[in-house]
Amino acid sequence: MHSLFYHVSFRSCVRTATLATKPGPSVSPPLCPPRFPMCLGDTCTASLEPHGSPPPPHIAMCRFHFGHYVSVTCADACSWAGGRDPHPGKSRGSPQLEGEAGRLPPPPPPPPWLLEGGREGGRAGKGKRGRGRPGRVATPPSLVSSALPAAKYPAIKALMRPDPRLKWTVLGLVLAQLLACWLVRGLAWRWLLFWAYAFGGCVNHSLTLAIHDISHNAAFGTGRAARNRWLAVFANLPVGVPYAASFKKYHVDHHRYLGGDGLDVDVPTRLEGWLFCTPARKLLWLALQPLFYSLRPLCVHPKAVTRMEVLNALVQLAADAAIFALWGLKPVVYLLASTLLGLGLHPISGHFVAEHYMFLKGHETYSYYGPLNWITFNVGYHVEHHDFPSIPGCNLPLVRKIAPEYYDHLPQHHSWVKVLWDFVLEDSLGPYARVKRVCKLAEERL
Known part of the structure; x- marks a missing residue:
């Protein structure tokens, strides 16, 4: 096991950096292609420090994990809300890397509504946490700089509207699962589990992604937050366990602090990365994903229970009890097995x-444009979603259509089944294959 560390001094933000295995001459290839670490700006200088050297006090360190063994520590002092070098003129590294990365043009500026913020990650927190002070990752950097030509801004903004069909789609999925509960009440257990995987699993997974869309206020808009919350609770009913309110609470952090250590609970823990490192163990880890996703927040970033979470749990327990009273145990098992x-x-x-x-x-982030988007509310358009989280899933394909030059050239997945296959069999992939940032907010909390 070994670690590679480099510190970056900023003029505007990171664009390229020189990587070396020890202090001295740099080696190639660089680990900072376009959009990585994905900040605004066009120039930077970089220098390598020995392992264990403390970073400059104004640099917020970010850890990037590659595979199971190699970790690279990169400085990300570009505040997305601040957008300027906290210490201009204090360059302490080598000149900008020459070559392919060095010849890249600077990214265009982000749309003004993203810089000025919305309700979903446009601003940093309030109060003593401040508003995007330099040296802090206040908002996750956009994956394509969230920048589109000025002539296209109105077209993108027009997509930031509620999806009027979302509530009816949710109603149809919930009724489909209730009908399935009635149908499976007399089935043999082996057939119940078969249909739970083949049909119920698709419906319940689709409902969790509907809850994801609703958590971005995609059903009724930001002005009717209560309606969105209760629609999410309704969509939660076939899932069998309370989920919607807790997901909303943590998903905001996923967008604000993508990969933030101690903040983004989507990032696996060190124990997961260490333990699930062989094909058989990774297969087990995938099979147990629902358990890890539900338990990880309690270990990584516990938060106080909210009133909405209590109501979500009470409604869910009442629904489960009603189904049990009407049709017995098998429909309840069917719903839980489906999830x-x-x-x-x-x-x-x-x-x-x-x-x-x-x-x-x-x-760090990839899109998938295949047919499974039809039943997953276009969650495959994930780069587009992180660039514009206020756009409902039904409109995400239009983002790519309006600005194909910003998305078509990016790496993308063509099959989710192949993704799982490669994840299990490739030694370089595993729970550690995630970008992990140490945000100042996490340091303050710890």
């Missing part, structure tokens, strides 16, 4: 790995 199997080792679950696991070094 565990559908969010576990299931073709649709490939999106959990496809979205942010680093299949290519330097590329």
